[in-house]
Amino acid sequence: FGSCCSGTRGVGKTALLRRYVAGAPGAAEPEPEPGAEAEAEPTVGVEFYSRARQLPAGPRVKLQLWDTAGQERFRCITRSFYRNVAGVLLVYDVTNRKSFEHIQDWHAEVLATQGPKVIFLLVGHKSDLQSSRCVSSQEAEELATSLGSAFIETSARNNCNVEMAFDTLTDAILQALQQGDMELGEDWGGVRLIHKAQVPSSPSRKQHAGLCQC
């Protein structure tokens, strides 16, 4: 499943993705975050992450995750990645009101590129910073409802709800596929199926576990 993280600069998209990828069995711990006084390196264009997940229902899926830069000057590059995503995490920072107000712009931008079939998840990030919160869960719930998406609050720092966020998105994509709300297309890379039967049995080739790998 192709998915991406979108949101204003500095909301914590990279930290969220790194925390999720580091949660895979056997993965290395994410690099320590810079100290409070040091600025984190902004994402340049788009960075790529991936993580496999065994679904309880049987299939093994691989999430291909694009970390898109929040800075305006990279917008041309990031837009080109929306075409091949099945899911989008719309991320804002619960301590940054402006990042919340821009969520509708990010949503509209993805829709303008991808069409209405993409699955959104609204993510209120940095939930560990409760004392400086300026976006309530309730108003975020209301925004999520108006966008037709689910909503979750996360913290990469406390490792709170990080797995849950990506699991929620994956499950929603799977459900949309099963219900026919999302369809596979040959010229669309948002969801790709690799059937086990199509994988040659040569010992030199890596076998895919489960029924399929996306």
Ligand SMILES: Nc1nc2c(ncn2[C@@H]2O[C@H](COP(=O)(O)OP(=O)(O)OP(=O)(O)O)[C@@H](O)[C@H]2O)c(=O)[nH]1
């Ligand atoms: N308190 C707190 N800080 C966080 C959390 N996640 C990220 N940060 C901090 O927020 C800052 C920005 O994080 P990034 O992950 O670089 O943000 P980004 O959205 O990827 O930024 P761009 O790549 O510029 O769009 C860094 O200083 C991180 O240490 C979190 O869960 N809690």
